[in-house]
Amino acid sequence: MAKEMLRRVSEWDWTNITTQRVNSAAVAVFDEERRSRQDLFPVREFYLTEIATREPGAFLDGMVGVYIESFAPGRDHTRHLAKALAERSDDLGARHRKLMAALPELFRPDAVPIALARIMRDADDAYAHLKAIGLHSPHTSGLAKAAQKTFVERLAPNLDKAEARRKLFNWLTPENGPVLQAGAGPAVEALLAPWRERNPPDSLRNELSEAIIKAWNDPRLHAGGIWSGFDNGLRAVLLRWLTHQDMKFFCDMVTATQNSPMWPPRRDFWLKLYHDRMIDEAWVAFGSDARRYAQQNLLRGGKTDMNRRFGRQLDRGGSTSLLIMRIGNKIVVDGCHSYKTHIFRADDRRAPKLYEREYYCDDIMRASPNSKPHNSIPSWSQWVLQHV
Numbered sequence: 001m002a003k004e005m006l007r008r009v010s011e012w013d014w015t016n017i018t019t020q021r022v023n024s025a026a027v028a029v030f031d032e033e034r035r036s037r038q039d040l041f042p043v044r045e046f047y048l049t050e051i052a053t054r055e056p057g058a059f060l061d062g063m064v065g066v067y068i069e070s071f072a073p074g075r076d077h078t079r080h081l082a083k084a085l086a087e088r089s090d091d092l093g094a095r096h097r098k099l100m101a102a103l104p105e106l107f108r109p110d111a112v113p114i115a116l117a118r119i120m121r122d123a124d125d126a127y128a129h130l131k132a133i134g135l136h137s138p139h140t141s142g143l144a145k146a147a148q149k150t151f152v153e154r155l156a157p158n159l160d161k162a163e164a165r166r167k168l169f170n171w172l173t174p175e176n177g178p179v180l181q182a183g184a185g186p187a188v189e190a191l192l193a194p195w196r197e198r199n200p201p202d203s204l205r206n207e208l209s210e211a212i213i214k215a216w217n218d219p220r221l222h223a224g225g226i227w228s229g230f231d232n233g234l235r236a237v238l239l240r241w242l243t244h245q246d247m248k249f250f251c252d253m254v255t256a257t258q259n260s261p262m263w264p265p266r267r268d269f270w271l272k273l274y275h276d277r278m279i280d281e282a283w284v285a286f287g288s289d290a291r292r293y294a295q296q297n298l299l300r301g302g303k304t305d306m307n308r309r310f311g312r313q314l315d316r317g318g319s320t321s322l323l324i325m326r327i328g329n330k331i332v333v334d335g336c337h338s339y340k341t342h343i344f345r346a347d348d349r350r351a352p353k354l355y356e357r358e359y360y361c362d363d364i365m366r367a368s369p370n371s372k373p374h375n376s377i378p379s380w381s382q383w384v385l386q387h388v
Contacts (some may be wrong), residue, residue, distance in 0.1 A: 001026035002034055002043065019349045023062035030070040031157040035077045044077065044298035051084040056091040058291070063095045068135065071142035072295050073113060082107045099134035116143065117150035119169065126151070127174035139180050152187045160194040169211065179215045188212060192234040203249075209241045218242070220281075234342045243282040249276055249310075250284045250323045253294055254336045269384075273327070278388070281301070281326040285311035285359040288318030290336070311355070322361055324354055327388040333364055341380065342368035343387045 067081040105115040123129035130138040158164035194289035331351040344351035350367040
């Protein structure tokens with residue numbers, strides 16, 4: 001479309017072309033890939049001239065949309081479009097007059113991102129509010145992307161408080177819109193930053209970690225998306241939370257479904273190792289019975305997809321669930337009921353890998369070079385410590 005417009009401008013040929021086609025081509029001419037290309041300079045000049053001279057209507061209103069979508073602070077094309085449109089502001093349609101009433105700085109490129117960020121911060125639901133004032137695609141417009149940085153920075157000091165978190169999640173994961181993906185990384189970093197040196201309450205830690213991995217995937221399973229450039233220290237915070245949470249899920253499930261007196265001291269032993277920061281990673285593979293129990297009793301609020309969040313243990317009719325841990329250079333597998341504890345070296349090719357979708361507990365048992373039952377808790381706990 002950009003090349004077609006270049007030909008038409010060069011030859012001044014306007015046969016068989018609609019206003020809609022001209023507006024669609026403007027999107028291409030002013031997009032990130034083409035807005036600085038020298039060969040398209042005559043086309044950009046054509047659009048600026050047409051803004052100045054064209055009668056009110058679809059073309060003029062369409063160019064406001066091009067300005068909003070292609071907005072980039074400090075860029076020439078944004079300044080030129082803003083200046084041209086500002087001079088025609090009295091001729092814009094009702095939708096854009098409404099937007100200008102809510103955002104008088106619309107055609108002041110240096111001021112409008114901060115003004116829009118202020119509107120977003122003051123709104124209870126920034127996504128819904130931006131749609132209401134006339135920004136139909138809040139997540140994808142260049143203008144909203146420019147405002148988002150300031151919006152997040154203004155909320156950041158208060159993200160240890162529920163109201164600020166709710167405002168940010170209303171923007172990132174709107175009820176009536178898509179989850180923000182491009183540019184969401186810094187916002188998720190801001191959510192985790194208050195907890196870099198301290199731990200939130202368990203309920204908040206669980207709520208945050210489940211909401212984050214539901215929206216942007218589990219960083220243990222997905223390296224792309226927001227996780228590819230994520231702050232390593234804050235990623236470690238989330239991984240530590242997920243390790244604790246997986247251990248808690250496993251322990252709570254066994255506590256609720258098993259009456260053995262051997263279990264409470266085993267549970268306390270593993271949780272103490274976690275709190276002593278000996279357990280580096282943990283992953284749960286639920287058997288079928290435990291999955292049903294966990295879904296009904298442990299995972300409230302509808303924020304967890306069991307199929308993505310945990311592995312499956314398929315041997316023994318799904319009666320056994322596994323807790324798979326990395327402790328230094330060892331892989332440790334513990335199971336519910338009478339399943340022994342198995343310890344592998346992490347570099348042993350027979351060692352089960354963390355974060356797999358499916359496990360077979362009998363295969364792990366047969367491959368294990370080192371195992372011990374729990375029939376004497378003092379002896380068992382000493383054995384674990386010696387081998388890890």
